[in-house]
Amino acid sequence: MSVRFDRVSVSYGSQTVLDAFDLAVEPGEVMALLGPSGSGKTTALRAVAGFVTPASGRVLIGGRDVTALPPHKRGIGMVVQSYALFPHLRVDANVAFGLKARRTPRHETVERVARALEMTGMAAYARRYPRELSxxxxxxxxxxRALAIRPEVLLLDEPLSALDAALRSAMLTELARLHRELPDLTILYVTHDQIEALTLADRVAVMDSARLKECGTPLDLHRSPGSEFTASFVGGANLLPVSVSGGTVRFADAELQLVAPGLTDADTATLCVRPHRVGLGDGPNALRGTLAEVQWRGATHRLVVDVAGHRVAADVTELRDPPAPGTPVTVHFAPQDAVLLTSGPVREVARG
Known part of the structure; x- marks a missing residue:
């Protein structure tokens, strides 16, 4: 079932918390709403659920305008951060709650509860209370519980935020498996964690300050971000001020070679290159500077190099004896691993 935000705005008093939000989610797609706290992502989810009323714009589900419909008539399931389980009900009764509210026949309720628990790997825990669970x-x-009502749209509001790193990773795997079993289920997944978004989503809508900044596939947003905000928030990046003149890009004293067709002259632009694409030593697009910091990160060392007053991070693997801070070093990156950013409108990256 498709979901469409048609220039949806939500305000609390004089504060706009969602501003002309325009986004189309395809049937069966996993769309992550990614952004920092206060970016408007949860408000967007609540607008779909019917828990907030837009000041303007429309919410459409399956092409039907549901803006004025109450939540229980929208055919959606929702999972919130706190899980919101009833402590006095056993697991099977918790899962059956929505079905009973819809007056589903008892035999059908039993079947749906059993199926939902089986799909989520919780069939063996049906008679336990929530306090007896991790x-x-x-x-x-x-x-x-959300799946038992057989929704066509599933809303997940930071469902993994209360879990530790190991459990979070395991649950991401389970959610991916679950969607493979239910390919027609459309999922909107709110998170501030880029790893969750990149791992699970077909597309990611990057949000900040109540607005949509950019939308695209995880791979496209990571390889070719369209803005400095997206570059820094999705994956982390070196953002270096460069000048463009006569098709030549310069940073500090270095003339850079880039794969950037259609370059136009500009006083300044921003070069984006991911730290894991920056190597130590001579090579194409060599930048010379002084090692300012060394961080051991298990599989890699992060070297932070001062280049003409700008910090350039390089994530280097298999570095047994990193140089000491204060050492003159050279780092480099391949032309195809850098993106030149200029200001422009919100970009919608084609699926693929």
Whole structure:
């Protein structure tokens, strides 16, 4: 089932928390709404759920305008951060709650509860209370409850934020498996964690300050971000001020070679290159500077190099004996690994 935000705005008093939000989610797609706290992503989700009323614009589900419909008539399931399980009900009763509210026949309720628990790996815990479950298990029960009503749209509001790193990784795998089993289920996934968004989503809508900044596939947003905000928020990046003149790009004293067709002259622009694409030593697009900082990150060392007063980060693998801070060093990057950013409108990256 498709979901469409048609220039949806939401305000609380004089504060606009969602500003002319325009986004189309395709049937069966996993769309992540990614952004920092206060970016408007949860408000967008609540507008789909019917928990907030837009000041302007429309919300459409399956092409039908549901802006004025109450939540229970929208055919959606929702999982929130706190899971919101009823502590006095066993797992199976929690999962059956929505079905009973819809007056689903008892035999059908039993079948749907059993199926939802099986899909989420919680069938063996049907008779336990929430207090007898781990955080990850409670999260699975909340998802099972949302799936039991057989929604066409599933809304997930930072469902993994309360889990530790190991559980979060495991649950991402489970959510991906779940969507493979339910390919027609459309999922809107709100998160501030870029790893969750990049791992799970077909497309990512990057939000900030109540507005949509950019939307595209995880790969496109990571390789070719369209703005400095996206570059820094999705994956982290070196953002270096450069000048463009006569088709030549310069940073500090270095003339750079880029794969950037159609360059036009500009007083300044911003070069984006990911730290894992920056190597140590001579090579194409060599930048010479002084090592300012060394951070060991397990699989890599992050070297932070001062180049003409700008910090350039390089994530280097298999570096047994990193140079000491204060050492003159050279770093480099390949022409195809850098993107030149200029200001412009919100970019919609084609799916693929």
């Amino acid at each position: 955080g990850g298990q409670q999260q699975r029960v909340a998802i099972a």
